[in-house]
Amino acid sequence: MSTLAPAEEAAIAQAIGEARARATPLLLAGHATKDGVLRPVQAETTLSLKNHAGVTLYAPNELIISARAGTTLAEIEALVASAGQQIIAEPPDLTALLGTEGAQTLGGVVACNLSGPRRVTAGAMRDHVMGLRAVNGAGEIIRAGGRVLKNVTGLDLCKLLTGSFGTLAAITEITLKVLPAAETMATLVLPGLAARGGVAALSAALGAPFGASAAAWLPRAQAERVAELAPFAAAVALVRVEDFRPSVSYRGERLRALLTEFGAAEILDEAASRAVWRAVRDAAPLGEGEGNDAVWRVSVRPSAGPDIVAVVETLGGRCFLDWGGGLAWIAAEASAATHRAITQAARAAGGVWWLMRAPDALRASLDVVPAEPAPLAAIARRVKAAFDPAFILNPGRIHAGL
Amino acid sequence: MIDLPAPNPATLAARERIVAGLRALLPESGVIAEALRLKPYEADGLSAYRQVPLAVVLPETTEQVASVLRFCHENGVRVVPRGAGTSLSGGALPLADAVVVGLMRMNRILAIDYADRLAVVEPGVTNIGITEAVRGAGFFYAPDPSSQLACMIGGNVNMNSGGAHCLKYGVTANNLLGLKIVTIDGEIIEIGGAHLDAAGYDWLGILTGSEGQLAIVTEVTVRILRGPEGARAMLVAFRGNEIAGACVDAIITSGIIPVALEFMDRPAIHACEAFAHAGYPLDAEAMLIIEVEGSIAEQDDLLARIGAICRRFDPISLRISQSAEESAAIWKGRKGAFGAIGRISPDYLCMDGTIPTGRLPEVLRRIGEMSESYGLKVANIFHAGDGNLHPLIMFDANDPESFHRAEAFGADILKLCVEVGGCLTGEHGVGVEKRDLMTVQFNSVELDQQRRIKTAFDPDWLLNTAKVFPLTAALAPAVPHAA
Incomplete structure (x- = not known):
């Protein structure tokens, strides 16, 4: 096993171009915190993007941040938090769950399209990738999208590459839409509901005009693993409200009134809410x-x-x-x-x-994701070849042979 | 004028046989081949471009669409998909040797599910039709293009349509769950479904906004959202574009994302006021329409926060709507902007670039300079929160020279958008209109990458040919990687 970890995009492109010429498969990685997700890649050489790092643009007034793929998510989260903003999709940190170590990179989160609790109301990572730079399997540098919030110019390669698990191109730089972080949050807890009743309560909350931003249900055994929920000693349905302070108190009360048919809700304060939703986000x-x-x-x-x-x-x-x-x-x-x-x-x-x-x-x-119907699988194979003609990038990561 | 490819003589010569073949596949009323009845399909919203197609088919089912595409594929006939024909970029412009597949008869709402917050609809359902179907339960479909009374969801999917409220709710791509598509060889494929994230490649993402280049959409699963308790608009007038632009920045960086944040310059204010009588401030250089949502108390709180910010920018006037009627009047002026311009100029081109919002004052100044040098008036309407700029260039279509100047002016504006870090189109699509400008935004490696994806779906380039990709290479089917 050998590892290449170039710092410059041109060197990444050169490495991929050479691998293509030799038909040598490459395992793409950042800090390899998600290497165990989906299928294992058979490759003697790892191409790590961890040294291609750094924020290249942050314009809080334009709700835009650009960073190279190897930048840690923690660094980006800290930077946008310093301007009162946040990454919209609330991506999880799965290192504890996956038993890996290290700081996940922005590139990894985007390549895997991982989103957290806010996904249900505010969209997935793929919804907020406004622009990309990437190196395809021929070693060519391509740009997609841009650094503006609304863009329908040409085919949307940002979406196609987000969540493609490095099988189409090595994403080298990402431009994300960000949004202001809410002033505060609170969480309604409805204890004692079985799964069906719990989800009915969540649907009622999400279908109400009170801006719930997340909704989850935990059986008792799972709730007891979260310190803030353990005292309920019951399955819990959770609804989060995030906004300015007066809105959070108003909406919390309105939701509590709306959900009385599902029982008496307790409201967790901001500190407890943060802990609970972090746990849900990370599948803790x-x-x-x-x-x-x-x-x-x-x-x-x-x-x-x-x-x-x-x-x-x-x-x-x-x-x-x-x-x-x-x-x-x-x-x-x-x-x-x-x-x-x-x-x-x-x-x-x-x-x-x-x-x-x-x-x-x-x-x-195993089929780590569902197999696609034959006509779509044929298109997938042609799209793969359209980016990676020698099938060298993360071969087999999603589907065997792709 | 943008060039269209020379029709395939073999296709034209086989016209009767092709029409007969189509008639065998569809009910009698589903095939149009008579010159007089083809005429209404010769153009879309970009009405300066006209071309009568070879034939029009109006399928009523996915299976009929599949049979038509299979037939066209086997016979090497080009296909132009069409919804309501409201495209402002010529996305539905026919070709002389193409069959237009009109989807307006597929206009049924197939399912509405409030618990899972989705609706399943056919492509010919209008944008507003979805909202109307769910409004009784307090729900709505979020993207709201200005053409929403007429435009159809199939077209919205293909153009990834936006609207005035996408600052908060996102564009079409952010509000879809699933599609049923038909490929050029007649395969019916379901993409996504009723769930949020799909596995494998993001087919939903690449198909949305693909302008009919990849497949024909015959069913759409959209997210529906519960509407807010209420909404209210505020109108703020400023002494200069720079001042209004700085105010937008201040609102966004304060942590408030209004549900809409619309900017109009002086010519747009005057044109819209003459049309809508909304009480727009005629002494202003620039005006913002700012809308917030929530309960009355929440609206009051947000409008007070925003008002405090606006007052730091020395506004000429600041008016908070006192009633739903007043809010509606404020929006009437904005949503009727195109009609308003139409009253003061016989013809206009509606441009659609996006710019980094911080560059607005500079871009407006340079558009003003171009307006003088081209000798054509322009009014600017701007989705200020997300940087999507709509300059409306006024010209006289009876004067071909005036039209050519307007097109050149528009191209210069879009090049400027790219130069300052933006893009050619924020929500109208490339279509035929901006096709030849694609080389301004993308280099040949990037365009070839996109072309190869097109080829992966449509190997013979039969779907909506001569749109999106610059012409010469667009007609060369495969673009292999260099050895």
Whole structure:
């Protein structure tokens, strides 16, 4: 195994161009905190973007920040926080869950399109990538999008590359839309609701005119892993409100009144709310790297979230729901049979899955995301070739052979 | 004038056979081939460009669309998708050798689900039609292009349409969950669904805004949102564009994102006031319409915060709407801006660049200089929060020289947008109008990358040919990587 870690984009382009000429596969990485997600890549050489780092533009008045891919997310979060702003999609830090170490990079978060609790109301990472620079598999530098908030010029390569797990191009620089951070937040806690009642409460909250910004449901066992929720000693439905102080108190009370049919809600203050939503964001309620369990994310229509919960219960696994019920975080036995049961449940609900953590042998042999219908798989293969003609970038990361 | 490719003589010669083939696939009323009935399809909202197509088909089902595309693919016939034909960039402009696939008969709302906050609709449902269908439950579909009474969701998807309220709610791409598409070889594929994130490549993302280059959309799953308790507008007038621009910056950096933040310059204020009688300040150089949402108390709180900021910029006037009617009148002027310009100039071109918001004063000054040197009036309307600029260039279509000057003026404005760090189009799309300017924004490596994606979906370049990509290379199907 060898690792290249050039600091300059031109050197990254040269490395990829040479790899293409020799038809040598490359494993793309930042600090490799998410290496265990999806399928393992068979590559002798790692091309790390960790040294291609630094913020290149920050214009708070234009809601825009640009940074090279190797910049740590923590650095960007701290910078925008200093101007009272935030990364909109609230991306998670999964290092504890995945059992990895190091600071994740902006490039990694964008390449994996990872979003946190605010995704349900404010969009995913892919919704806020306004511009990119990248090196395709031919070693060519390409720009997509720009540094403005509204742009429909040409095909939207920003969206195609975001979430492509490094299989189309090495993203070298990213321009994100940012937004002001709310002055404060509060969280309504409705204890004692089973999954279906909990999701119904979340739907009622998200369907109300009171600007809920996040909505999650945790069964008792998962709630008890979060210090601020443990005292409830029950399953909890959680609804977050973020805004100026007068709005947060007003909306919290209106939501409490609206949700009385689901029980009496308690309201957590800002400090407790921050801790709770950080835990939800990072999937901490599943427990950190516990035993040999595998971890899945399942995305379904919110009302189908409880169906996924029911299946996980029969498997003896652990799970909780974010995104108003539409995202299930699941930990269960790392076996092909468990994978089959979870993916069947996701498919039956019309949804999709990502295998986030599993032993290498297992994740190499499974459909870590749903297989695409044949006509779409053929297009995917041609799109892959359109970026990476020698199929050298993260081969097999999403689908075998792609 | 923008060039269109020479029609394929073989296709023109086979016209009767092609029409007969299409008639075999569709109900009798679904194929139009008579000259008189083809005429209404010769142009879209970019009405300076006209071309009668070979034929028009009006399918009613996804399967009919698939059969038409399969037939066109097998016979090497070009296809131009069309919704309501409101494109301002010529996105639906026909070609002489192309079959226009009009989707207006596919106009059913298939499902509404309030618990999961989505609606499933066919492409011919109008933008406002979705909101009207869910308004009773207090919901709405967020993107609100000015053409929303007429434009159709299929077109919105293909152009990634925006609107005045996308500063808060995002553009079309941010409000979609799923699509049903038909590829040029007639395959029906479902993308996404009722869930938020999809796995694999972001097909929804690349298809949205693809201007009919990749596939035809026959079903759309949109997010619907619960509307706010209320909304109210404020109108603030300033002594200069620079001052108004600085005020916008101050509002955004204070941590407030109004639901809309619209800027009009002096000519736009005058034209819209003459049309809408909204009480716009005629002594102002620039004006902002600022809208906030929430309960009455929340509106009061936000308007007080914004008002305090505006007062630091020495406004000529600051008027907070006192009623829903007054807010509606304020918006009537803005949303009717195109019609208003139409009253004072026989014809106008509506441009659509985006700029970094901080560059607004400089860009307006330079547009003013160009206006003088071209001898054509211009009014500027600007989605100030997100940098999307709409200069309306006035000309006389009866005078071809005036039209050519207007086109050259428009091209210069868009080049300026790119020069200051912006882009050619914020929400109207490239279409045929800005096709030849693509080389200003993208280099050949970048354009070839986009072309190869087009080829991956549409290997023979039959879908909406001669749009988006500069012409010469656009007609060369495959663009392989250099060895």
